[in-house]
Amino acid sequence: MTIANLSRRTLLQAGGTLLASTALPTVTLAQAGSRLIVAADSEPKNLNPAIVASNGVFFIASKVVEPLAEASFDGKDGLAPRLATSWEGSADGKSVTFKLREGVKWHDGKPFTSADVAYSALAIWKPLQNLGRLVFANLEAVETPDATTAVFKFSKPTPLQLIRNALPVVSSVVPKHLYEGTDIATNPANVKLVGTGPFKLTEYKPGEYYRLTKNADYWGKGEPKLDEVIFRVLPDRAGAGAALEAEEIQLAAFSAVPLTDLARISKVPGIKVISKGYEALTYQLVVEINHRRKELADVKVRQAIAHAIDRKFVVDTIFLGYAAASTGLVPKNAPEFYDASVPTYAFDTAKANALLDEAGYKKGANGTRFSLKLRPAPYFNETKQFGDYLRQALAAVGIDAQLINADSAAHQKAVYTDHDFDLAIGPPVFRGDPAISTTILVRSGIPAGVPFSNQGGYENKELDGIIAKAAETVDTAARTELYKQFQKIVATDLPLINVAEWGFITVARDTVQNVSNNPRWAVSNWSDTALKS
């Protein structure tokens, strides 16, 4: 209804509804019983998770477009089947066979078949997707012997372990019949998503909300349990807490409620604070180092910086306990790969000073050894606060760090393209397997301009060798062992310094059920999420 045809009758009707809603609040609550309202803080331009595999996109799109498998706390290999029901690798590592679910329909009524999977893999995941480019680099062909079988053929051995760990993130399947023969990047379906998921994207009002409505034909029995999910755009982080208290929204994920507000809001009756459900998307607080700087090319200086950081302070004061101190490049909640026996750097200012003296950088008359440019990433409050802290921690060992703040675009250009930094603070994400988005942080030979990669000019032939070998090692145990070596070298040579790792916090009303029941919950399909009325 537009303003133009707003007649007196509709006004009266609307007024009547308003009156009714104030007079009978219980009725409206019962009606809204199956509508979940969620805070969203960003509106991605391209909402297609097959192209943009990022959490901002998944948060909304994962309810509409499904992957082949989802992460799971108790499933085999840590996976729960979605569009694929089973997966099996060949002994030579050159093919993986997926059995697909039968009787699945796209939201427009067309049947889902192996052709859709083959098309998504070859036309989108491999050439266009930010993460798929790496994971499917050697994918040659996808054979479809029948409608429910897809066989991925690789030109070089590709470890099944990697494919498995990557499935929840890289394998969002989109409909071939809408994309084939069009310009994929500008296809309208990138915004008006068509998927197989439990919800259909029915309405999007820029700056206001996304409306997701129940897919009555969903393959899951009795799912979805909600009739509607509304993502309300609330860009102001301070607003989410107040909106929850006022019951304007029922759920705020991705720490939309600031950490500092959690102690207070957890005491509000009817609201629960949940720190589970982000285990497969661990963010890491990392000091990126520009090895082109003469001082920082010296491993003693890097060790001194590692010793100058009080990780306990960072965890307790900056993250208010909602984080863990890091030992290395692989986080603790990736137990498959995590190696605790790497060298660690305890907080020890005296030792840091001694190392710097040893490296030949004595304190000058003003108590300073040398000056550095420090660029904290602006994406999170915590990265900015850690920047303030690191400046003070370095001052204590005689290094003068000058902070430079910039917005996201300027920060990425300065660090990842122009290399105009000495130290930078970044929040890379560990996505279940080191080969997906972690080895790129230390591998050499990456062209300038690739964000969240090694742009510090670090080069270590031994490390590059291990990364290359692990990428082609099919045997799971041998591959895991290589990544343990990888962690040891990184922790010894410190191409970058890992400080802490954290997941996000979900705050929800008590009425929301089945929250955080898988390790990627916020970006999973919410088919079993329900509201208790």
Place this chain on the structure above:
Amino acid sequence: MRLLRDLVRTPEGAIGFGILAALVLIALLAPALSPGDPLRIAGRALLPPFIDPAFPLGTDRLGRDVLAGIIHGTRTSLAVGLAAALAAIAIGLCLGLTAGFAGGLIDEGLMRVVDAFQIVPSFLLALAFVSVIGASVPVVVMAIALGAWADPARLTRAQVLSIRERDYVASARVIGMHPAEIAFREILPNALPPVLALSAIIVAAAILTEAALSFLGLGDPNVVTWGSMIAEGRNILRSSPSLSIFPGVALVVTVVGVYLFSEGLTKALAGRRLEP
């Protein structure tokens, strides 16, 4: 000196002068009042105010002393405010004088430039300038001056236009004084008072602009400013409101002080002109 006496004779002037004098003293004595880097982590985080005598106003999220921040913030605020106003008035005076005195095409040209700067909201101009060039104290000063020089330029030009028709200017011309000499020795001193009265308002606006820029994270992160303190406190407004309130109060006191001072100055200047 007589101007000062006239100034403190008005109640606004006296209060404003008192506040400003106190602030200037705090700014000058900041290193003695709270030695060391005000941004250093000094104690337990989020200590409430009025509890620990070592931190009378408490500490912030990282354990930095709020009182030290406010004392050193006075320095930044006043320095940026004064420097920006000085730069704006210097540019404004020079351009206004040139335009008014030269007249003709030069006048037309310069005034169109002034128009252009007056059309763009000065805060947006400062925002764009700082985000392109990068945040540091000199850049912030330039950014604020850039949006503030147009008003004094217009005022100066108007003054000059009226003064240059006066008899004493004509006689200076007749006795063969160099035009530059006429401009700077005969016209400028007489065009100055109203522009000076405007200057206090520019200082107040500059302090607020600087705070707003810092609030948006576009201030110099290596010095403490009230704006950045408010911005950091804003995230925990519900649980520790004092972190935003104290720097906010400091900001209000300063701006009110400058305004009162400017009121007094205007009155004192007006009174002096009425005297025979």
